[in-house]
Amino acid sequence: xxxxxxxxxxxxxxxxxxxxxxxxxxxxxxxxxxxxxxxxxxxxxxxxxxxxxxxxxxxxxxxxxxxxxxxxxxxxxxxxxxxxxxxxxxxxxxxxxxxxxxxxxxxxxxxxxxxxxxxxxxxxxxxxxxxxxxxxxxxxxxxxxxxxxxxxxxxxxxxxxxxxxxxxxxxxxxx
Amino acid sequence: xxxxxxxxxxxxxxxxxxxxxxxxxxxxxxxxxxxxxxxxxxxxxxxxxxxxxxxxxxxxxxxxxxxxxxxxxxxxxxxxxxxxxxxxxxxxxxxxxxxxxxxxxxxxxxxxxxxxxxxxxxxxxxxxxxxxxxxxxxxxxxxxxxxxxxxxxxxxxxxxxxxxxxxxxx
Numbered sequence: 328x329x330x331x332x333x334x335x336x337x338x339x340x341x342x343x344x345x346x347x348x349x350x351x352x353x354x355x356x357x358x359x360x361x362x363x364x365x366x367x368x369x370x371x372x373x374x375x376x377x378x379x380x381x382x383x384x385x386x387x388x389x390x391x392x393x394x395x396x397x398x399x400x401x402x403x404x405x406x407x408x409x410x411x412x413x414x415x416x417x418x419x420x421x422x423x424x425x426x427x428x429x430x431x432x433x434x435x436x437x438x439x440x441x442x443x444x445x446x447x448x449x450x451x452x453x454x455x456x457x458x459x460x461x462x463x464x465x466x467x468x469x470x471x472x473x474x475x476x477x478x479x480x481x482x483x484x485x486x487x488x489x490x491x492x493x494x495x496x497x498x499x500x501x502x
Numbered sequence: 503x504x505x506x507x508x509x510x511x512x513x514x515x516x517x518x519x520x521x522x523x524x525x526x527x528x529x530x531x532x533x534x535x536x537x538x539x540x541x542x543x544x545x546x547x548x549x550x551x552x553x554x555x556x557x558x559x560x561x562x563x564x565x566x567x568x569x570x571x572x573x574x575x576x577x578x579x580x581x582x583x584x585x586x587x588x589x590x591x592x593x594x595x596x597x598x599x600x601x602x603x604x605x606x607x608x609x610x611x612x613x614x615x616x617x618x619x620x621x622x623x624x625x626x627x628x629x630x631x632x633x634x635x636x637x638x639x640x641x642x643x644x645x646x647x648x649x650x651x652x653x654x655x656x657x658x659x660x661x662x663x664x665x666x667x668x669x670x671x672x
């Protein structure tokens with residue numbers, strides 16, 4: 328059915344390895360079209376608290392933003408697990424997160440939905456739970472947005488999710 | 503055009519899926535859509551035939567352009583998820599070919615098709631063999647056994663062979 332397209336190869340990869348030297352499967356996403364720009368704007372309207380940092384663009388997705396410096400997309404979530412393991416990330420509690428740590432969103436069966444970088448933490452009430460804000464690139468054709476950890480696009484798709492927080496701070500000790 | 507096929511390539515449907523989730527999560531989201539149930543029923547009952555689907559995919563692919571995100575990436579991912587539970591030749595061909603593509607413009611449907619292909623391979627393999635009762639008289643030595651021919655080659659069934667209607671043949 329796709330005979331003609333089997334002869335074409337447009338995937339461009341970067342040489343990208345984990346800290347342990349294992350290659351990371353990646354692919355540079357193509358440029359976006361008007362339909363993706365429109366989708367980005369419509370979803371943004373559903374989240375009035377989001378702050379847009381960057382216009383709709385291709386090249387990278389959420390994992391490419393976090394682990395590949397906005398140069399490529401890492402689609403396969405098995406690769407995400409490999410990076411977390413090989414790069415020495417440790418899981419931490421929400422109370423302990425600091426800017427630069429990561430938030431990994433998982434669905435009810437533990438399947439990864441999204442990863443973003445924490446950029447600030449608000450303490451809304453004294454002694455209350457800290458409220459991290461993140462910088463997220465939602466997919467390979469969205470813009471970048473600053474948002475509260477609980478203000479995520481898949482909330483509107485009725486997807487139940489959990490968040491795991493990770494740090495690469497070597498001095499951090501789990502109690 | 504069949505309403506479901508119109509719907510799954512519409513801007514409304516594509517936007518309703520939100521941003522693309524990673525392939526495993528996207529597959530689960532697509533399975534949960536109302537359109538998934540409708541498509542599977544229509545394909546199963548034959549309202550959407552293999553020919554219709556072939557032409558439909560071919561029309562979508564006319565919008566493919568090197569260097570730009572394919573506008574029907576989610577539509578093809580949706581079809582892949584719907585076909586993963588089918589044993590049809592077209593389903594296997596669709597999933598197998600799509601998962602082999604190396605096109606960055608269609609990353610979502612290719613990655614979803616890889617998962618759907620694995621799911622499709624887990625289905626019980628239905629193997630059928632057509633037996634045609636021979637008009638010739640069987641050799642004397644085979645008179646005590648059921649005697650049939652498979653295509654043009656006569657086959658002697660082992661003693662005690664029982665012919666039953668396959669439950670899925672009904």
